[in-house]
Amino acid sequence: MGRDAGGAANKINLIPQDFFAELCEQIIHHLNHKIPGVNTAELCQRIQTSGIEINIGDLAKIANILSFLFSTAARNNLSTEELVTTLGSAVSTLPKHALQVIRHVWNEQGKSITAAEDARNVATVGQFVDMKWKLGVAMSSDTCRSLKYPYVTVTLTVADPSGQITDKSFEMTIPQFKNFFRQFKEMASVLETV
Amino acid sequence: MAAPEPPPPEGSRPLSALLGGIAQAAFHGNAAVTDELLRGQLYPEAPPEEFRALRAKMGGLLQSIASADMDLNQLEAFLTAQTKKQGGITSDQAAVIAKFWKNHRTSIHESLINQSRWDNVLKNMNWRVDLKSQLRHIDQINTPVAIVEMEVGKNGQSAALLCHLRKHQMKGSKKHLKNCGPTWNRSFSVWSSMRPR
Numbered sequence: 442m443g444r445d446a447g448g449a450a451n452k453i454n455l456i457p458q459d460f461f462a463e464l465c466e467q468i469i470h471h472l473n474h475k476i477p478g479v480n481t482a483e484l485c486q487r488i489q490t491s492g493i494e495i496n497i498g499d500l501a502k503i504a505n506i507l508s509f510l511f512s513t514a515a516r517n518n519l520s521t522e523e524l525v526t527t528l529g530s531a532v533s534t535l536p537k538h539a540l541q542v543i544r545h546v547w548n549e550q551g552k553s554i555t556a557a558e559d560a561r562n563v564a565t566v567g568q569f570v571d572m573k574w575k576l577g578v579a580m581s582s583d584t585c586r587s588l589k590y591p592y593v594t595v596t597l598t599v600a601d602p603s604g605q606i607t608d609k610s611f612e613m614t615i616p617q618f619k620n621f622f623r624q625f626k627e628m629a630s631v632l633e634t635v
Numbered sequence: 636m637a638a639p640e641p642p643p644p645e646g647s648r649p650l651s652a653l654l655g656g657i658a659q660a661a662f663h664g665n666a667a668v669t670d671e672l673l674r675g676q677l678y679p680e681a682p683p684e685e686f687r688a689l690r691a692k693m694g695g696l697l698q699s700i701a702s703a704d705m706d707l708n709q710l711e712a713f714l715t716a717q718t719k720k721q722g723g724i725t726s727d728q729a730a731v732i733a734k735f736w737k738n739h740r741t742s743i744h745e746s747l748i749n750q751s752r753w754d755n756v757l758k759n760m761n762w763r764v765d766l767k768s769q770l771r772h773i774d775q776i777n778t779p780v781a782i783v784e785m786e787v788g789k790n791g792q793s794a795a796l797l798c799h800l801r802k803h804q805m806k807g808s809k810k811h812l813k814n815c816g817p818t819w820n821r822s823f824s825v826w827s828s829m830r831p832r
Contacts, residue, residue, distance in 0.1 A: 566782060566797045566798060566799050567796075567797060567798040567799075568798060568799055568800075569783070569798045569799065569800040579748075579751055582747070582750070582751040584702075584747055584750050584751070585701065585702050585704065585744075585747040585748075585750075585751070586702045586703055587702065587703050587704040588704075588747065588748065588751060589704070590748045590751070592752075594754070595757075597785075597796070597798070599796070599798050609755075609787065609796055610754070610755065611754065611755040611756055611757045611785075611787045612752060612754045612755065612756050612757075613756065613757050617757060621757065621760065624760060624762060628762055628764065628781045628783070628800070631764045631779075631781070632764060632779050632781055632800075635764055635766060635779040
């Protein structure tokens with residue numbers, strides 16, 4: 442924990458206090474099952490827009506470390522001071538504002554986290570967040586002038602077990618999409634009646 | 636003055652089979668169907684240059700017909716024009732080509748479509764609904780959860796995508812899907828009106 446935190450702490454230096462606070466809040470809300478995951482991509486884009494050069498991989502690492510820190514602290518029912526002690530030698534390498542945020546967030550919301558037992562049960566299963574679709578027609582191609590092929594592209598937004606939100610896209614023929622659509626409707630009605 | 640091309644052997648079966656072989660090579664990606672194989676099997680008596688000319692002509696016609704995905708009217712007009720051309724086809728050959736296209740149009744068009752599908756496709760989908768009965772949060776006991784497994788991939792590779800949906804999420808999705816319906820019907824009817832008869 443200490444070594445990893447040391448490496449990431451260098452990158453934590455880059456994140457302004459308000460963004461860091463937002464990241465911690467999202468992580469707490471994820472651990473609380475209030476949101477399906479942390480939208481690292483979106484947050485990273487906003488941080489980059491404000492002029493900070495941080496890449497999404499580093500932000501994801503930081504999010505994972507903080508998530509691990511908070512969930513361990515919740516599982517062990519740590520007080521704020523105990524939490525700070527857990528950080529060990531990393532405390533001296535963390536920027537002062539980051540430590541302040543961690544203390545504050547834990548003081549305010551630490552007690553509300555149930556340890557993610559629920560998450561462990563569906564450890565290998567992501568959580569569905571959103572689905573978007575579009576209907577397209579491929580008119581022509583290099584091998585066929587009159588292709589006229591209709592297809593549906595679906596984008597699923599899924600939060601993986603660690604809380605990272607990603608999009609997955611795939612294509613379907615019309616009959617496939619009708620079937621796909623019908624299956625979701627069936628699922629919905631089963632969920633209603635169970 | 637060059638001699639006119641000799642007529643193909645009697646009977647439509649060799650020509651029909653030749654068209655099948657050309658389609659296999661050109662549209663279905665069957666590399667085993669070579670010109671030599673076709674000549675040996677179907678026109679063993681024909682001199683190589685004659686066979687090459689025939690194969691080239693038939694290949695060209697089939698390519699045009701497939702590329703335009705001709706319907707019966709277009710096909711008839713096209714083949715009639717070919718019979719009237721100098722160095723074109725006979726009406727017997729036209730009949731064989733027409734019959735071949737009627738029988739194989741769908742499968743050839745499908746192959747051409749598949750050649751243009753480069754993105755991930757949904758290969759398979761399964762789902763079940765679980766009833767969670769043991770949870771820390773009291774308010775989540777007896778919450779039904781749908782678990783969906785989707786196999787997504789392209790070419791030979793695929794990956795499984797597993798995700799779960801809670802009841803309250805489905806409410807949102809259900810409304811979303813309900814809205815899908817009318818929008819979908821609208822889009823689909825636009826497509827139907829564009830489709831060739």
